[in-house]
Amino acid sequence: MADSLPSWNDGPAKGAITAFVNATTDPNSKDFVREEDRIATFDQDGTLWVEHPMYTQLAFALSRLAELAPQHPEWKTSEPFKSALAGDLAAFAKFTMADLETLVAASHAGMTTDQFHAIVRDWIAKATHPRWKRPYTDLVYQPMLEVMQYLRANGFKTYIVTGGGQAFVRAYAERVYATPPEHVIGSSLETTFAYDADGKAVLMRPAKLLLYNDLAGKPEDIYLFLGRAPLAAFGNSTGDQQMLEYTQAPGGVRLMALVLHDDPEREYAYGPEAGQADTKFGAFTQALYDRATSKGWVVVSMKRDWKRIFSFD
């Protein structure tokens, strides 16, 4: 039989994934789950693609602010714009949620949904990662793409559940992850129905947050969109902890997995061994590692478990 996960080394992580799929999809298994309820959710940043040195969407926001700055001379002297335009990552780490909402409002709102989609699509086609000098969309983890494909081939629906912007991720998710827009759940601005000059229906994006899809927001929004817990969930930080707890809550055979960044040569190392402290978006802390161990969650070591990281490796 062909190996569905060729970029994975044999070991406990790969074994746990294949054992889970066999147990839930074999009609003779006592843990068989009908196809309708086979749902798997995936965090994006740090789980499906590189999130260092900054979230791709933050790079987008900074690029967009730089583009708009000439029309806003006041940004040169007022925070959080001043630090954002200077690309000051240390300042960014200290931004409050209100600061971030201000930056999102300036860079992501005040246009139609179609206009925003076109802006993201054009940016992501051209922007490149500072380390690999390749499009950000090349920096998806090949082993995780294989997990998504393997699950879909076994009747699962695969959803991206991201703290990032839903409209941002949907602009490239089908091309990059083979995931249609309705299978992307993320942080969302409200939209407002309106008519354009020709009387045609459009949706505007006001600067007003509707869903903050991180931490507890992940299970809340999974319920809003899907009406039930997933059967499997993949994350990489405390921002995903509640999603994994919600996945595990109904009992039975379920798969909860965390990607551990412990490979400074091929990618980055910023897990508990690197002494990472928690951040407002989550982090892979020692406490999360201990929780994973005590709850039977799978910890995927990039260094140990992944034969290759990217499709171009």
Place this chain on the structure above:
Amino acid sequence: MADSLPSWNDGPAKGAITAFVNATTDPNSKDFVREEDRIATFDQDGTLWVEHPMYTQLAFALSRLAELAPQHPEWKTSEPFKSALAGDLAAFAKFTMADLETLVAASHAGMTTDQFHAIVRDWIAKATHPRWKRPYTDLVYQPMLEVMQYLRANGFKTYIVTGGGQAFVRAYAERVYATPPEHVIGSSLETTFAYDADGKAVLMRPAKLLLYNDLAGKPEDIYLFLGRAPLAAFGNSTGDQQMLEYTQAPGGVRLMALVLHDDPEREYAYGPEAGQADTKFGAFTQALYDRATSKGWVVVSMKRDWKRIFSFD
């Protein structure tokens, strides 16, 4: 070839539906749409099932309030509870949105999502319609079930987009419409992630509205859930007007349809000929009829177009 719509009389409505499906699914058609983008949305109350003499969900709320009333003696003398407990439909029609939110809070909130699901499932299994003395779930329109099945057989995904409660409709949608929970978009309360006494993850339902999925809320929430306009949309009132406008906006071959209640013998008659005025939830007014005509929307006459109304006819 077998007739996919056996409960429909031949005529312009049936013809428009089959012509739309042929045009968008025949690979040799210039209007062919790939399967991924074949999305159809259906209003529920008055479009898929009977909405008179009152919305089924209102009957549920009243029944639930009656059940809880002994614990709330103050409801006997304070509005909107007093009128609700008296089943005063005239008073109900005059309730403000704030009144309705008060009633929803008392009857739909303050429990876990699993508890609410069980309450609805038990209620809908027993409750019967006052006119037909049958379960409400028997009172779905057979011709509309056939349209949903016909579309699905042709690669469409069928979504219910209801002004009613998302969690309420999801409790029976799979059984009644063959529609999984994630294909139901409706008005929604917020949920709050919490832990129960055993430390297990649960979602609570606080009395706080998150999505009001009627009127402009329909296209806004379709975009939130699906990221794009449907290819076909069915409604029956001004509450669906914006959904139909959003469906039509991208241009090309699309199907917009309104069910007209003009059959007082077999169901009810409350369209423009009955001089219906608009309500806060929408109505089939003369203005809507004129708009449908001018925009090329299909008006489905229950009397003329439907050979039978219910599966038990």
